[in-house]
Structure formats: C-alpha cells, structure tokens
C-alpha cells in the first residue's frame with residue numbers, strides 16, 4: 306500500500322508559487338515524514354511505500370533545504386520498514402528561477418507553455434532541459450532511498466481538438482523539436498496543427514520516441530544505482546497517452562519497476578470506478594499502484610472512512626495496490642497534509658468495481674468549420690492556458706464542476722490505429 310506524500314518545506318513553497326496567498330497549515334506538511342506519522346501510516350494503513358519529495362522544479366540552490374529536510378528524515382523510514390521513492394519533477398521548472406535559459410517548450414509562435422501557475426514545460430529534445438531532468442534523477446539516486454519516481458512526463462501541452470485527420474496544436478514546436486523532426490522524417494515539423502494522417506502519425510511517433518529515449522536514460526541511471534524506477538502514467542486507459550502526454554505504454558513499460566496510475570476515479574458520492582484498469586492490471590508484469598482522486602489537487606478535504614473503504618475494496622477486488630494521496634487537501638480554505646495520527650484503519654467496502662473494458666472511441670474526420678475555429682484558437686492557446694492558471698477562481702470552477710475529470714474520461718480514449726495499451 307502506498308502513500309503519495311508531498312511534504313516538507315518545498316511543498317509549502319510550491320503552494321505559494323502555484324496559488325495566490327494560500328492559507329497553509331504548514332505544520333501538517335512538516336510532520337508528514339516524522340517517525341510518529343510513519344508508524345501510524347504503517348500500522349493503521351499498512352503502508353509499505355511512500356513517495357516523498359523535495360523536488361518541485363525550483364533551482365537546485367532553492368531546493369537544497371528541502372533536500373536536507375528529507376535526507377535528515379530518511380533513517381526514520383528505514384526504522385519503520387517503509388520503502389521510499391524520491392519524487393522528482395520531470396519536464397517542467399519554476400519559470401522565474403530559469404528565466405533567460407533556452408530550455409522551454411514553445412508553441413508555433415515561440416510562446417512558453419504553462420504547466421501550472423509559475424511553472425512552464427520543458428522539452429525532452431532540448432539537451433539542457435534533458436540534462437536538468439537527468440541530473441535530478443542522478444542526484445536522487447545518490448540519496449538513501451529505495452527508488453526514484455519522475456512526475457510530469459508530459460511532452461508539451463495536450464490538444465484542444467482531436468480528429469482522425471486533424472489535431473490542433475499539441476506537444477512542442479521549439480527549435481530542437483523542429484530540427485529533430487526534420488532530420489528523422491525528412492520534412493518540416495508542422496508547427497501548429499497537424500493535418501493529414503501522415504503528419505499525425507509521424508508526430509505521435511516522434512513524441513513517443515522522444516519520451517522513451519529520455520526515460521531509457523533515467524531508468525538506466527536508477528537501475529545501475531540499485532534504485533527502482535517509476536513515473537506517473539496518469540491513466541493510460543482513460544486517456545490516449547500518445548496524444549495527451551506523449552508516451553506509449555508499450556515503449557516505456559519495460560523501463561519501469563512498477564506502474565503508478567493517477568486518476569479521478571473516486572466519485573462525488575464516495576464510490577470508486579477503476580474497473581476499466583482490470584485488463585492492464587492482469588497483463589502487468591510489475592506491481593500496479595493506483596492513486597484515485599475525486600477532484601484532484603487541493604479542491605477537497607481529506608478522505609473519510611467511506612472513501613477509504615471504497616478504495617480498499619476496489620483494490621482488493623481488482624488486484625492493485627491502493628495508493629493514497631497524503632497532501633494538498635483543503636479544509637475550510639486551508640491547505641493541509643493528511644493527519645496520519647488521526648487516520649483510522651479502513652474497512653474495505655464491498656466493491657462494485659467489476660472488471661470492464663473501456664471502448665475506445667473511433668475518431669471522426671474534422672469539418673471545415675472545426676479546422677477554422679481550431680486554427681484561430683490554437684494561436685491563443687498558450688496565452689489562454691497561462692491566464693487560466695493565473696486565475697484561482699477559474700481553476701476552482703473547472704475543478705469543482707468536474708469539467709477536467711469528465712472531459713478526460715472515456716470519450717478521450719481515442720482509437721488511432723493502435724491499441725495504446
């Protein structure tokens with residue numbers, strides 16, 4: 306059983322970077338890795354593995370106290386027999402801390418692509434950006450942890466419109482991507498929308514190769530240091546990872562020592578729906594951890610007995626290891642981590658989570674109207690996404706309305722001539 310546990314001073318700093326004047330129960334984040342918390346996690350929740358962090362995309366100098374904070378607490382994890390996975394950032398950085406450096410993903414007009422408020426995406430084809438990620442992995446491998454986990458393996462921004470013959474701007478069109486694409490496929494990278502089956506197939510292939518090559522290096526670094534290696538897969542059966550994140554599961558699965566899936570499967574009524582993962586769990590050669598949210602980061606209080614019971618029941622029925630998020634809850638407008646001292650042992654609820662297959666949706670062709678609108682909107686996409694992240698109210702409404710989880714569910718799993726899983 307896992308605990309996805311963002312704690313320490315770096316997590317507090319990140320909340321201040323990501324949101325305007327957030328109210329934070331700082332002590333709850335600082336207590337998360339204390340021996341008494343670990344003992345409670347192990348005894349009451351049966352925690353075997355914890356994902357612990359100091360790496361949020363700030364510069365190494367800024368993150369040094371966060372790293373020391375975790376390092377000082379690692380012996381406590383050993384004492385409790387809890388395995389640690391050093392959680393490090395993948396393809397994004399805190400923009401201001403890397404201002405002026407040419408490491409960022411860009412749209413067709415050279416604009417940066419936001420990842421959250423204050424953070425921008427970096428490109429796996431950019432040698433310096435790649436070095437930053439691999440240096441993080443190398444540094445984490447030198448710590449006394451059991452594994453290294455890279456979050457946010459997202460190659461550029463997801464598309465707004467997906468059709469069989471037309472996908473509006475997604476990914477990255479930086480100079481390194483353009484050069485690499487031209488060299489491999491023999492024609493210029495279409496910098497905005499990808500139109501026509503050849504351009505779409507080539508670009509999806511290009512992104513998969515780029516991500517797999519980065520992860521192959523990261524995995525080799527970890528394994529040669531005796532550490533396990535994992536990444537956040539999000540939900541490869543709800544979304545089409547080639548389109549929305551850039552990876553192909555069959556490319557990267559051999560590089561991973563476990564599969565960690567993060568999704569919005571927890572319903573607003575406290576139930577859970579992970580039955581669609583059954584085929585993946587059955588086929589997986591590595592352990593599968595699933596972190597299921599209701600609304601996602603920071604838009605809900607800590608889960609109670611009903612939710613924990615649903616998660617435990619679902620995990621037992623489907624055969625995965627439940628992984629509980631332990632941080633970034635909000636109660637009464639205050640950000641806090643899970644109070645492990647107050648948590649009770651869950652009673653697994655009877656699961657309604659029967660195995661079922663998710664039917665991928667066959668894509669239809671685009672209409673002229675859709676293409677015209679998509680081309681007009683994609684020019685403003687980077688600016689619109691940045692503005693949405695800058696506005697806490699917009700982010701709140703999007704999360705609470707369920708728009709994000711819903712828009713990313715079944716109907717976003719597209720059939721593109723390959724299974725994708």
Ligand SMILES: [Zn+2]
Nearest residue numbers: 428477479482
């Ligand atoms: Zn690029």
